[in-house]
Amino acid sequence: MRLLQSFALLLLACSAVTLPHSASAQTEAVISEQLSARADDVLSLLQGEEIEDEVFDENFRNAVPPAQFRALTGQVRAQQGQALAILSITPRNANSAIIKISFEKSIGTINLDLESTAPHRVSGLLLTGFEAAGGSLDDVLAAIDALPGRQGLLIQPLDGAAGSPPIAALDPDGRYAIASAFKLYILAELDRAVRAGERNWSDVVQLGPKSHPSGISQNWPDRSPVTLHTLATLMISISDNSATDTLIRIIGQDQLAAIVKAAGHHKPAELRPFLMTRQASALKMPVHAERRAGFLAAGPAERQKLLTEFDSALALDSLDSRILTNRPNFIDQLEWFATPVDMVSLLAYLNHNASAETRAILAINPGIGPDAASKWNYLGYKGGSEPGVLSFNFLLRSKAGKSYAVSVNWNNADQSLLESELLALTTRLVNLLAQQ
Incomplete structure (x- = not known):
């Protein structure tokens, strides 16, 4: 995702019906001569040809100088392989289209805008995402299974009777670190409390304790007044850790333990005590080695006492960002753990119970x-990532009205993971599921 953000210029993403690049059939949206020519130019650029001065208008070249553009396309080739061919051009008008390009490892989707007057140079280019190449669910599952480390996956239809067979599964009962995907449990409890009349989305609380990024609220004034709705939105949409830790403090351990159990976790003690993000990260630091050893040796009740005892020592200034962002660090011990079955059960709980407001937050x-x-028709999502850990979780409703829960997990305790690789495969998986 970071590569796509770096590559992208500001454009509005549109959805459209795919048209064959070589289509001669009459359609309402006609592929103009300039769109066809400039799509070919984009393919050449992605293949490494140095024709930026001919293809891009002056504003684009000022925003993204040719040397920078070549560096970015070099990163794309390193991750996705060589660009091979244009698969489709979907015109929005004579000077704007969505194009799909096949790479050796994936299919890329690009929004293309041209100048309205000749020579119709490219004024905007947005690489919106990749999906893995592969003709079937089995192909994609095999590619995920071949990744280095451990992979757990489950695709479950939610419309049938309980116990309906899954559509696809890889190690569905395996124990995986899920990183920020644990925040779905917090959202589920907030939703339950609001529906029960115990809380309101508009309730105002004080921000804190502060945690490390990701997010933005760690930069806000201490004890800023914020609503529960704002905290939940930040937690789910941008995985804001300070918002998350604030909600853990407000909700409390007993209520969080109850929702973990109600949502069907096979071993609720795995998530008790429910660690704050700051606590989990601080306990991984060398300076807290003695505290970490005591915490890991204790049972759930004793762990809660230990957290209360030394929580004040687990301060943000004890975190070493080099350790947080470099290699996997205690991901099999100091994390939030669940199986793909647990995650699908949580998504099914939300599908059955969640209010319209909660569904809207999940869809941001x-x-x-x-x-x-x-x-x-509906796509709710929460992911999780840290070195060695990726977890992608979707609550889906198709255009035909079918509902699904999807959980894709990848752990490797020995090396960091290439997020774009699993994201491309997961995108392909979700696209294939939409066709069913």
Whole structure:
């Protein structure tokens, strides 16, 4: 996702019906001569040809100088392989289109805008996402299974009777670190409390304790007044850790333990005590080695006492960002753990119980590119990532009205993971599911 953000210029993403690049059939949207020519130019650029001065208008070249553009396209080739061919051009008008390009490892979706007058140079280019190449669910599952480390996956239809067979599964009962995907449990409890009349989305609380990024609220004034709705939105849409830790403090351990159990976790003690993000990260630091050893040796009740005892020592200034962002660090011990079955059970709980407001919060950040997301009538998402850990979780409703829960997990205790690789495969998986 970071690569796509670096590559992108500001454009509005649109969904459209795919047209064959070589189509001669009459359609309402006609591929103009300039769109066809400039799409070919984009393919050449992605293949490494140095024709930026001919293809891009002056504003584009000022925003993204040719040397910078070549560096970015070099990163794309390093991750996705060589660009091979244009698969489709979907015109929005004579000077704007969505194009799909096949790479050796994936299919890329690009929004293309041209000048309105000749020579119709490219004025905007937005690479919105990749999906893995592969003709079937089995192909994509095999590619995920071949990744280094451990993979757990489950795709479960939610419309049938309980116990309906899954559509696809890889190690569904395996124990995986899920990183920020644990925040779905917090959202589920907030939703329950609001529906029960115990809380209101508009309730105002004080921000804190502060945690490390990701997010923005760590930069806000201490004890800022914020609503529960704002905290939940930040927590789910941008995985804001300070918002998350504030909600853990407000909700409390007993209520969080209850929702973990109610949502069907096979071993609720795995998530008790429910660690704050700051606590989990601080306990991984060398300076807290003695505290960490005591915490890991204790049972759930004793762990809660230990957290209360030394929580004040687990301060943000004890965190070493080099350790947080470099290699996997205690991901099999100091994390939030669940199986793919647990995650699908949580998504099914939300599907059955969640209010319209909670569903709207889940849908803010789709996790995948807009073209893939547009294939669904509803797409709720929460992911999780840290070195060695990726977890992608979707609550889906198709255009035909079918509902699904999808959980894709990848752990590797020995090396950091290439997020774009699993994201491309997961996007392909979700696209294939939309066709069922």
